[in-house]
Amino acid sequence: MQDLWNDGNSPVHPASAADYLPPPRLRELQSHRLQAVVARTYEQVPHFRSRLEAKGLTPADIRSLDDLHRLPFTVKSDLRDTYPFGLVAGPLGDVVRLHASSGTTGKPIVVAYTANDMAIWTSVMLRTFAACGLRRGDIVQNAYGYGLFTGGLGAHYGAEALGATVIPISGGNTDRQIMVISDFGSTAICCTPSYFLRLIEAAVAQGIDLRKLPLRVGIFGAEPWTEGMRARIQDQSGIRAFDIYGLSEIIGPGVASECEQQAGLHVFEDHFYPEIIDPDSGDVLPDGQTGELVLTTLTKQAMPMIRYRTRDLTRLVREPCPCGRTLRRIERIRARSDDMLIIRGVNVFPSQIETALLAVEATLPHYRILVTRQDDLDELEVQVEVTAETFGDEVRSLEQLRGKLSESLFHTLGIRAAVTLVEPQTLQRSEGKARRVEDRRQLD
Numbered sequence: 168m169q170d171l172w173n174d175g176n177s178p179v180h181p182a183s184a185a186d187y188l189p190p191p192r193l194r195e196l197q198s199h200r201l202q203a204v205v206a207r208t209y210e211q212v213p214h215f216r217s218r219l220e221a222k223g224l225t226p227a228d229i230r231s232l233d234d235l236h237r238l239p240f241t242v243k244s245d246l247r248d249t250y251p252f253g254l255v256a257g258p259l260g261d262v263v264r265l266h267a268s269s270g271t272t273g274k275p276i277v278v279a280y281t282a283n284d285m286a287i288w289t290s291v292m293l294r295t296f297a298a299c300g301l302r303r304g305d306i307v308q309n310a311y312g313y314g315l316f317t318g319g320l321g322a323h324y325g326a327e328a329l330g331a332t333v334i335p336i337s338g339g340n341t342d343r344q345i346m347v348i349s350d351f352g353s354t355a356i357c358c359t360p361s362y363f364l365r366l367i368e369a370a371v372a373q374g375i376d377l378r379k380l381p382l383r384v385g386i387f388g389a390e391p392w393t394e395g396m397r398a399r400i401q402d403q404s405g406i407r408a409f410d411i412y413g414l415s416e417i418i419g420p421g422v423a424s425e426c427e428q429q430a431g432l433h434v435f436e437d438h439f440y441p442e443i444i445d446p447d448s449g450d451v452l453p454d455g456q457t458g459e460l461v462l463t464t465l466t467k468q469a470m471p472m473i474r475y476r477t478r479d480l481t482r483l484v485r486e487p488c489p490c491g492r493t494l495r496r497i498e499r500i501r502a503r504s505d506d507m508l509i510i511r512g513v514n515v516f517p518s519q520i521e522t523a524l525l526a527v528e529a530t531l532p533h534y535r536i537l538v539t540r541q542d543d544l545d546e547l548e549v550q551v552e553v554t555a556e557t558f559g560d561e562v563r564s565l566e567q568l569r570g571k572l573s574e575s576l577f578h579t580l581g582i583r584a585a586v587t588l589v590e591p592q593t594l595q596r597s598e599g600k601a602r603r604v605e606d607r608r609q610l611d
């Protein structure tokens with residue numbers, strides 16, 4: 168079968184066969200795996216066992232997926248409180264890899280992998296790349312950061328297993344990235360969408376038109392982005408931009424990926440079981456309703472996660488995908504619940520601001536959100552770069568543009584925001600995850 172794939176004619180890589188399991192077979196597999204992971208975690212992780220006991224449950228109570236909702240949630244503070252290795256199931260000697268994700272405060276959270284976990288991670292990343300249309304012969308420039316961040320090494324192993332040629336360039340050093348894209352003929356690039364915007368700019372500055380190069384696919388994730396951003400990226404670079412999702416606590420990248428339809432991300436649910444809950448009540452919501460994504464690892468050994476609350480907001484798509492994959496899809500992550508800004512009592516997500524800005528022509532996809540408090544009143548300021556031509560225009564047309572943006576923001580958010588137009592290249596660029604929001608209210 169490997170040869171069949173390698174001859175370039177097979178539509179499905181053998182490792183992707185699990186993408187197409189008949190739903191009843193998939194459910195059976197998930198139920199079976201759920202029981203095994205609950206039993207193993209109960210035996211090996213005292214923290215989980217005491218949680219279960221507090222609810223009067225034993226692994227024998229979990230007979231199928233229908234019992235999943237009875238299990239307690241795991242949250243980020245469980246990882247913090249047991250730092251660094253308290254949630255490792257089994258001997259540390261079985262752990263072959265550690266990664267860590269730096270939080271905003273204090274110590275990072277640490278995640279662990281056995282050799283088998285590494286094989287699973289590689290396979291889900293292989294399936295991710297295959298779903299984004301890559302195959303043997305592709306040259307993958309991997310500009311996710313290598314190191315404790317899961318992006319770099321996660322993508323690396325998956326792309327290599329696919330049979331692609333990997334360039335482990337890591338993040339940063341933008342001029343060198345451009346040189347490699349054009350000299351090595353990279354056909355695919357992996358990085359955050361915000362870093363790719365930076366690369367587009369750098370290419371333009373060097374007089375290089377990315378649309379004329381072999382680059383055709385972007386595998387973007389690790390931060391929220393919008394359809395408006397995708398449209399700008401695809402238009403300016405001539406590539407197809409795919410959204411991939413994951414988080415360190417669950418495995419890293421490789422939890423969910425778009426396919427060629429670019430319409431929602433298939434969850435690799437033979438390994439990671441998704442639920443959507445109401446973030447306030449914790450109740451499971453029916454498919455189709457928006458809420459917080461909760462994931463259970465069905466096969467992970469070193470650090471199984473049972474009902475992990477991701478804080479990411481999305482919904483499960485009910486309709487089957489035209490691509491034929493039977494894995495359910497989640498909608499593009501809208502935001503993290505903890506990224507939500509409450510401004511004058513109104514809930515505002517940064518992604519809504521991005522959508523409103525990019526709906527207006529002459530804006531560049533670089534912006535910053537500033538929240539302050541003046542005389543006990545919240546003030547929202549949005550700074551956005553505009554094209555050089557527009558910036559050079561008369562004051563009147565700049566005022567018109569500002570008016571358009573204010574209207575677009577008011578229409579989307581329901582509150583007024585002060586808009587500041589700034590020259591191209593003035594706002595800070597990122598090499599990894601973008602930091603676009605500055606909430607100064609906590610400092611006041």
Ligand code: DLL
Pocket residue numbers: 268311317318387388389390391392410411412413414415416419420421477479499500503
């Ligand atoms: O960002 C893993 C990753 C690497 C995913 C490379 C995709 C590509 P963490 O650093 O632990 O792991 O951050 C996880 O990032 O809970 C989301 O809030 C956010 N996130 C990740 N992918 C997306 C995405 C990696 N496609 C946190 N859209 C998650 C929106 C995303 N947010």
